[in-house]
Amino acid sequence: MTDRITGMLILLLAIAYTVAGSRFESDFLTDPLGPTAFPVMLGTALGLFSLYLLFRPDPEPEWPGVRSWRRQGMTLTALIIYGLVLEFVGFIISSMVLVGFLSQMLGADRRFMIGTGIGASVLLYFLFNNLLGLPLPAGEIFGG
Amino acid sequence: MKKTMGSLAAIAGVFAIAGSAHAFSPENVECIAPANPGGGWDFTCRSVGKILYDLKLVPEPVKVTNMPGGGGGVAFGYVVGKRNDDANLLVAASTATTSRLATNQFAGLTADQVRWVASLGADFGVIAVSKDAPYKNLGDLMAAVKADPDKIAFGGGSAVGGWDHLKILIVAKAAGITDARSVKYVSFNSGGKALTQLLGNHVQAVTGDVSEIKGQLAAGNVRALAVLSPERLSTDPDIPTAREQGFDAIGANWRGFYLPKDVSDDVHQSWGKIMAKLYESEDWKKAMEANGLAPFYNGGAQFDDFVRQNIADIEQLSKDVGLLK
Amino acid sequence: MEFLAGFAHGFEVALTPLNLGLAVFGAFAGTLVGALPGLGPANGVAILVPLAFTLGLPPESALILLAAVYYGAMYGGRISSIMLNIPGDEPAVMTLLEGNPMARQGKAGAALAISAVSSFIGATLATIGLSFLAPLLVKFAILFGPAEYFILFVLAFSLIGTLTGKNVAKTFIASVLGLMLATIGLDPATNVPRYTFGQMKLFEGLDPIIAIVGLFAISEVLVFLETSRAGGQVKFKVERTYATFKELWFCTGAMLRGSVIGFICGVLPGAGASLGSFASYTLEKRYSDRGTFGKGDERGLAAPEAGNNSAAGGALVPMLALGVPGSGTTAVLLALLISLNITPGPLLFTERPEVAWGLIASLYMANIVLLVLNLPLVNIFVRLLTVPTYILMPTVTLICFLGVYAISHSVFDIFMMVGVGVFGYLLRKVHIPLVPVILGVLLGHHMEVNLRRALSLSSGDWGILFGSNLAITLWVLVFLSLTLPFLIRAIRRRPGGGKGEV
Numbered sequence: 006m007t008d009r010i011t012g013m014l015i016l017l018l019a020i021a022y023t024v025a026g027s028r029f030e031s032d033f034l035t036d037p038l039g040p041t042a043f044p045v046m047l048g049t050a051l052g053l054f055s056l057y058l059l060f061r062p063d064p065e066p067e068w069p070g071v072r073s074w075r076r077q078g079m080t081l082t083a084l085i086i087y088g089l090v091l092e093f094v095g096f097i098i099s100s101m102v103l104v105g106f107l108s109q110m111l112g113a114d115r116r117f118m119i120g121t122g123i124g125a126s127v128l129l130y131f132l133f134n135n136l137l138g139l140p141l142p143a144g145e146i147f148g149g
Numbered sequence: 150m151k152k153t154m155g156s157l158a159a160i161a162g163v164f165a166i167a168g169s170a171h172a173f174s175p176e177n178v179e180c181i182a183p184a185n186p187g188g189g190w191d192f193t194c195r196s197v198g199k200i201l202y203d204l205k206l207v208p209e210p211v212k213v214t215n216m217p218g219g220g221g222g223v224a225f226g227y228v229v230g231k232r233n234d235d236a237n238l239l240v241a242a243s244t245a246t247t248s249r250l251a252t253n254q255f256a257g258l259t260a261d262q263v264r265w266v267a268s269l270g271a272d273f274g275v276i277a278v279s280k281d282a283p284y285k286n287l288g289d290l291m292a293a294v295k296a297d298p299d300k301i302a303f304g305g306g307s308a309v310g311g312w313d314h315l316k317i318l319i320v321a322k323a324a325g326i327t328d329a330r331s332v333k334y335v336s337f338n339s340g341g342k343a344l345t346q347l348l349g350n351h352v353q354a355v356t357g358d359v360s361e362i363k364g365q366l367a368a369g370n371v372r373a374l375a376v377l378s379p380e381r382l383s384t385d386p387d388i389p390t391a392r393e394q395g396f397d398a399i400g401a402n403w404r405g406f407y408l409p410k411d412v413s414d415d416v417h418q419s420w421g422k423i424m425a426k427l428y429e430s431e432d433w434k435k436a437m438e439a440n441g442l443a444p445f446y447n448g449g450a451q452f453d454d455f456v457r458q459n460i461a462d463i464e465q466l467s468k469d470v471g472l473l474k
Numbered sequence: 475m476e477f478l479a480g481f482a483h484g485f486e487v488a489l490t491p492l493n494l495g496l497a498v499f500g501a502f503a504g505t506l507v508g509a510l511p512g513l514g515p516a517n518g519v520a521i522l523v524p525l526a527f528t529l530g531l532p533p534e535s536a537l538i539l540l541a542a543v544y545y546g547a548m549y550g551g552r553i554s555s556i557m558l559n560i561p562g563d564e565p566a567v568m569t570l571l572e573g574n575p576m577a578r579q580g581k582a583g584a585a586l587a588i589s590a591v592s593s594f595i596g597a598t599l600a601t602i603g604l605s606f607l608a609p610l611l612v613k614f615a616i617l618f619g620p621a622e623y624f625i626l627f628v629l630a631f632s633l634i635g636t637l638t639g640k641n642v643a644k645t646f647i648a649s650v651l652g653l654m655l656a657t658i659g660l661d662p663a664t665n666v667p668r669y670t671f672g673q674m675k676l677f678e679g680l681d682p683i684i685a686i687v688g689l690f691a692i693s694e695v696l697v698f699l700e701t702s703r704a705g706g707q708v709k710f711k712v713e714r715t716y717a718t719f720k721e722l723w724f725c726t727g728a729m730l731r732g733s734v735i736g737f738i739c740g741v742l743p744g745a746g747a748s749l750g751s752f753a754s755y756t757l758e759k760r761y762s763d764r765g766t767f768g769k770g771d772e773r774g775l776a777a778p779e780a781g782n783n784s785a786a787g788g789a790l791v792p793m794l795a796l797g798v799p800g801s802g803t804t805a806v807l808l809a810l811l812i813s814l815n816i817t818p819g820p821l822l823f824t825e826r827p828e829v830a831w832g833l834i835a836s837l838y839m840a841n842i843v844l845l846v847l848n849l850p851l852v853n854i855f856v857r858l859l860t861v862p863t864y865i866l867m868p869t870v871t872l873i874c875f876l877g878v879y880a881i882s883h884s885v886f887d888i889f890m891m892v893g894v895g896v897f898g899y900l901l902r903k904v905h906i907p908l909v910p911v912i913l914g915v916l917l918g919h920h921m922e923v924n925l926r927r928a929l930s931l932s933s934g935d936w937g938i939l940f941g942s943n944l945a946i947t948l949w950v951l952v953f954l955s956l957t958l959p960f961l962i963r964a965i966r967r968r969p970g971g972g973k974g975e976v
Contacts, residue, residue: 011904022654022669033779036926037934040661042667043922046518049655051650057643066903069700076699084692087875088888090502102873109870110699117864125869133880141880185805216883219674226674227883254665256674299933308665335620335930336663340826341798345743348796351619364797364818439816 012058019055022047076110077142083107095144096134100126160286168248173236174417180212180406181240183224190241192440193404197269197336200432204424211239221246234411239420240268242448243432244402246402247456248312250472251463258376263407264417265456267424269447270437272358274316274377275388280370282354287375288353291324298331304343306361308336310472313343314378315463316400317356318470323396328422329470347371359385360441377401402443403459405452421448422456482830487836494843496531500841504546505851511642511870512687512877517932518547519807533816533829537809538836545597545840548786552589552779557582559668560871562689564682565747565785567912568691568755575770578587582856586774589779592729592847596780597841599733600740601834611741611788612795617704617755618742620927621938622840625744625948627921630749632955633756644906651906655680662923663930675886677749684878684891685915689908691874695867697902697934716849717772726778728758736781740788741853743798747785748916754781760958787837794830815891828959863865 026044044070087103105122134141176414178192178201191213198211206474217225230239240263240357249261274467276287284290294301314334321332337343340361346354348370355362355371359382365371366385375391377400391398408420426434428446437444447455467473490667500522518542551562556573566963569589587608605612619624658669659679670676729895735757736750758777759767766772792798797818799805811818811829822830878887897906932938940946944969 007904011906020950025669026657029666029668030660031661031666035665036930038926038929040666043757044657044668044946045927047654049652049673050666051647051654054643054647054650058647063641063905064643066905068903073700077696080695080699081896084871084892085889088892090883091879091885101721103867104872107695107871108864111864113862113864117862121865121868129876131878141876142762212882216676218882222674222677223581223884293670302931309663310665333929333930333933337927339798342743343798345616345798346619349616352594361797364822389866432948441841451943 006062007068008058009063012062014053015055016052019048019052020035023052062148078106080107080110092142094143096141097130098144155156156362161473167342171301173413174415175237176185176205177209178207178239179214180211181214181216181224181228181238183216183218183240183246189245189404190221191215191244193241193243193406194239194267195445196436196440197406197427197433200427200430201423203432204427204430206426213466216336217387219256220249222229222258225255225258225263228407228409229258233409235409236412236416238409239406240368240408241404242407243404245307245312245405246458247459248315248463251460252310252467260456260460261410263471264412264455266406266408266420267371267418267428267448268403268405268445268455269424269428269433270442271401271403273359273382274313274319274402275357275359275362275373276317276320276375276391277344277357277362277371277373278353279350279353280372281374282372284354287320287352287391287396290374291326291396293323293331294321295324295326298333301354302333302335302352304335304337304346304355305356306337306340306343309334310467311336311341311445312402313340313356315472318472319400319466320375320377320391320396322470323391323467329472332342351429353386358441359388359443363441366393369469378443382445384438384441401445403447404442405447418449424448476957483831485839487837492777493535493538493670493836496535497542497608497839497843498847500539500542500578501549501847502851504543504548505550505828505844505847506546508547508550508562508878509855510550511554511558511560511562511691511874512683513542513547514551514683515547517696518543518550518875520937528726528798534832534836537811537829537833542838542840542843545593545783545837545844548783549590549593549844549851552593553586556589557777557855557858558691559694560874561686561912564912564916565778565782567686567748567909568751568777568782568799568804571755571768572771572774574741576772576775577766579770581770583776584717584721584772584854586852586855587848588721588725588775590845591717591722592725592732592776592779592850592944593783593842594845595729596736596783597787597838598786599729599730599780600737600784600790601838603737604787604791604828607735608791608795612789613797615741615792616945617744617942620740620924620931621944622939622944622948623742624921624924624928625945625952627854627917627924629955630752630917631921632952633684633753633760635914640770641905645910648901648906648910648929649914651901652911653918655685656918661949663926673886675884679919680890680894681878681887682915683914685894686912687874687878688894689898689901689911691871692892692906693883693902695871696895698863698867703909707748708733716852721772725772726774727882728762728773729780731758732777732780733784736778736784737788739781740785741791743789743792743796746789747782750785750788751778751782752896752913752917776820783841790834794822794833819924822835836958838975846954869910 021046025043026048029040031040083103083106087099091099101122105126107120108118108121130141157284180198180429182191182194184190194213198213201207202210228238228240237313275289278284278290280366282291289302303317307313309456317334318329319435337346338356343352343355343357344365346352357375361372362373366373375394376385376388377391377398379390379392379399381388381390404462408417427447464473476578505961506511519540522540522973551566552569552573554560554562555566555569556577559570559574560590561567561570573585573589604939613958623795634645634666658667658680660677661668667677709770732754735754739750740747755774755778758773762773789804792802799808808818816826816829875888878891901908901911928938940949
């Protein structure tokens, strides 16, 4: 069943891609193929291959249960929040929280969670910012 | 050359008088190269940065940050949006920057959203063919293009509509060809690649910068038909200019910097002074020579005008040949 | 044989205590940087260039330092591939195919050692090739026009079939997906934005590093989270930190074959180390696989390792002789040379041979240093595997983000990485292989661009694709590559023929 759904999704993607691809136009100078040729070709190929998935699906893969969806969902949210606040609160704080959070997700107890969080973020900050000369955000709220 | 020295002295004089009480001295200078390591902007930041430090014009080594994307647009947007008042930030720029501003490839950003500091040298455009090509001079080549545009392919490093393409269009316009479609330009990722294609005879001519073809020229594998400078270059006096062959075409890829907009006039002038000092130094002269850059100093208010004119010219050219609507 | 003199002089310079010290430091620093996913040799060299300047080193010493960093970073990338299943840079993608399974079987030390030795062999052969054959190679390289490059990449793609797991269709889907990802960005020939959704950051396309780190690293995290928390510790047992002589001997053929293929790929400007490692792996698999590849066959590790170091050496040919960088890292080396007022080009060997040979000698020495440092380095890195996963994985994830952000300063890249990661996770769940996707991303752009350039040059005449002897030869190779597996299988099945494999 999974493969059939996948096949369906990929087919839709292929169609969307091909339609969008065929609409590119260059007002001016263009080469004999133009910006549309490759996308259309690729989209068509993808569509054809996806039919294979639809009609000859592989046996079902193992999908993990709801608990793991939750863990994964929370992790992804954490990563996105990280991206959003990184420049605002600075590298050290955001990383501390992220690493601590991930650590806990993976089964660390309290002290490891805090320890890894602080350790990793501070160490990496100094490694990148000071040693390697690659500036990392100090956090806008700190005036960085 | 004498004229340049004269105006240079005048500029230096003005700066000396106006800026003698300057309070600004740079520290922890950062130079943004709006491209990946290895390109022209990266080179500008690194070589100028090194000399600034060697000459003690800045207290610490200059930190070079690469910020590729959008052909310089991402860095431009970044400076305008996030570093608008940073007095210790230089961004490498060149004609590639202005030509993109002229053709609005920076998503609506404009030249007056930053402050232009100075240009420190120019790489003049050059049209070259392989050593066995039947064209003896620019006239021959252009005649061949007019006779059968499809047969002559010009290779260049910039994308279609980019600076290398514009250079040949400038020459074509001077030769009386006004439709860009009559000039076959094929873009390769870099000037070096285009040159390699010339050597393999896959393209018939190359539009590039003097610095790019130096090596091959000296080895005798290519012939430069024309250089797009007002006078013959002191570093390569054997290359005739386009002008002296009857084609009024100048194509200079200047290399310089811009600053964020909201820095004080004092900061702007101080940087101008620093750049002027760097320009006069032996270190820079050596660097220029080693890299085929011709002397081309422009700074201060004069430079601002120059940039605007540069952009206007390119915009006009693009419209004339149909590149821009 | 004046090059011998040049070489000797180069080594003389390279062996002073200062330069040796720099080489060791560079190798170590480079390895560290390269081992961080997201940072590769190009960044490593670019980061340490200012250091070279601040120290006020003379050109030869600066070159030695940076050569050591370059190769160190390449080696570092392998570490990440083998131990973490995250490619450290583009050419390292092939390494994880056999390297990681080996690590999971407790052979991480052996894998790293084989990697080091193969890399060394690859570099040696490349240096020899470079010294003897540079002028010939240049003549060969310039024969490649856009049409020939296009066919070359088609050839590369025809080899992707070799990577097939069980489901051929899924492998093809993966490749096509990768090719589609490669079309994102401003169209190179016409500047028309394709699939960019108005984002200027996407104008230059999907950054391969983001694709790699996202697809492999983030998806790995998600996969990991599937299993229950405490029970999900992966205990990497480490049996030993070196490779036995027998293992090394077993790989000799693979190393040599990989070196030759990699070198040829490296010499062609624009083909590069990724193509080198890819071609080496797939051809080795074609040649040697009897069902062991994909599960930790040492030869599948040795071949691409030799291949990409050899390609890195080969890339020096166009860089030094033509001034054209063959890859991202040679571009940085080129920039460094220029800022030292040295202009590579055909006259470099005649006018400033001490620089050319000095560079070649430094690069080679960097390889030697790395080989020697291999044992202690392997020890250190392999200890990392014994760190509990709940410390290791979050830290690695953070480093991935860092590696990407530190270079581009763009939070958008972080989001993209997460997005690509989710995509990669889903692909993994439905058994669509990730490696062909990356290959599509890396090679797709070149394929399209060269086809269009070729047609531009010929004004639409498709005949240009068959227009030269080289082109026709390449097409023959494509044909062989597609049909040979079937032919070989048929021959083996014939009664009395083959080695009894039915």
